[in-house]
Amino acid sequence: MAEDASGTDGLQVTVEFTGGLEMLFSNRRKHQITLPVRDENDAAANIAYLVRYLCQNVMRDHRKELFVLDDTVRPGILVLINDGDWELEGGEEYEIQPNDNILFVSTLHGG
């Protein structure tokens, strides 16, 4: 893994949370994460893996259901890859690249 293109033992990614999601992540909006290059099944790390990784390693709040539902990001959360809707990039199958910026936005409803 050390020879990976990222030049480190993992993928350096910036993960951000807004719309109240930051409250589930120690009240921090921006997290610099070193994600393993390959997932549990030795496949390239994708968004689905990142979400599992965040649940297991970064999220300290016990209310997982406010982030993940039915093994995917819960309804009402948009996943944005480098300022683009993840639907434009292949959804949770998108393979994470070094220095990607992944933003999780919870929709707001107040007005």
Add this chain to the structure above:
Amino acid sequence: MASNNPLDSTIEALRSQISACEAQLQALKLQLAEAEARANSTGPSLLSTQYDQDMTNGVPNAWQTDSLSVLGQTNNESNPPSQALDQSPQKWPLTNDEYKRYGRQLIMPEIGLRGQLRLRAASILIIGVGGLGCPAAAYLAGAGVGKIGLVDGDIVEVSNLHRQILHSTATLGMLKVDSAVSYLKALNPGVEYVAYRERLTPESAIETFQSYDLVLDCTDTPASRYLISDACVLLGKPLVSASALRTEGQLMVLNQPARPPGDASGGPCYRCVFPKPPPAASVVSCGEGGILGPVVGVMGVLQALEAIKLVAGRTGTESVEPNGGQESQTNPDPPSLLLFSAYGSPQFRSIRLRSRKPKCAACSTHATVTPEALASGSLDYVQFCGFIGPVDALLPSERLTAYELAADLANTDMHEATARRVGTARPVIVDVREKVQFDLCSLQGSTNVPFSEISTGGESEEWLAKLRSVSPEQPILVVCRLGNDSQVAVKKMKEAGLHGDGKRWVGDLRGGLRAWRENVDPEFPDY
């Protein structure tokens, strides 16, 4: 402890009636002043009060403009200027008042005469006259949109006033739409205002939307957002949707271009972006989460801006045509989501959004949302989005009423009936509101353990250590704002073993601090 004098409510009611009448009177006076000003300025009288300011080259400006225009018209070349002055004032596409009133935007190429005429011919429906709808309506009225519809069934409350800028202390208790229309008429009497004095329903949506070119979603629930988007798709209306909470806001222009369902070249709708509603437990209102006035204000102003851009049109982009149709587009803006974060850096962020979803329930060829389904009421948006009623997780024996707590605190000995349940020792009062709320006001002697710490269940579990240090005989009474979180907190505390296998009473204050205020201490702050 105050008595509940029936005269108090009569006095209160009379006060609010007087306030409402005064507000209406104020609005009428402003309208009169406006009308008088217009009457003075439209007449050709040289006695106009603006005589001094408006004169250049020894001739009033109005004369100059009129004269020069007449001279420029080949078929009128022989008419002397003095005659032209006496002719109908309708020889210009806008009235003189309009030239003046909209002058600062008229001279911009983005608007110009064409844009102003389009604004005047346009009709815009604003749903929700709160933190978003108020600033949006003010700017659209100011810009000279021909007709503005306002939908809201709520009345003005004092906690609205820090952000809902069309309402005032004098209009407390009035319907928001009436309060708004009186403000807007004073701002610009040249606009037609239509007030819809009730909440939008699936049955009324189609009929209400029909006569408008463009819709602004300024509401505050997921159910209304899906309903509004569906109705816009079915009627081919573009939708400017915004929302805000705490220090953040979001803005999307949806269904733009507003192509028929099944046409993939149309803009995405709310369901394309959010096919499934969020779990009801994850939805936070401004009343629960808080909202900073300028944050929601920014979002409402941006909605007005997008609406003006769509209606007035820009070179090279698709715009909304008054009375339905759309101009043939050359290059519509790609769909995007604008994120605003007041304390973030950068504050604004624009995100590229997906296009229409091929299997969208509203705007695809697979659409199941139809006008018939909407009008018949068979689409239950509240059901679709789910809702959470009040928490009811505890047994009656685990709950104290405000009266019981008051009796206990007033006497040195516990009230007998309460003592049988709770024990004779004085309870420790644990307030589980967040610290910022606890700092606003709290019961004397209470201690703060924020609910977020309890529900997070973090590794440190400091809150547990804090409560374990309380003497094991002492009952624990949990209080919160409304009596919901307190029940969940009691459950968590029992799971953590704080009740010592039943040796210690752990329970909550039924109805929370609201019940305390309503039943015991009317002086306790209501925020």
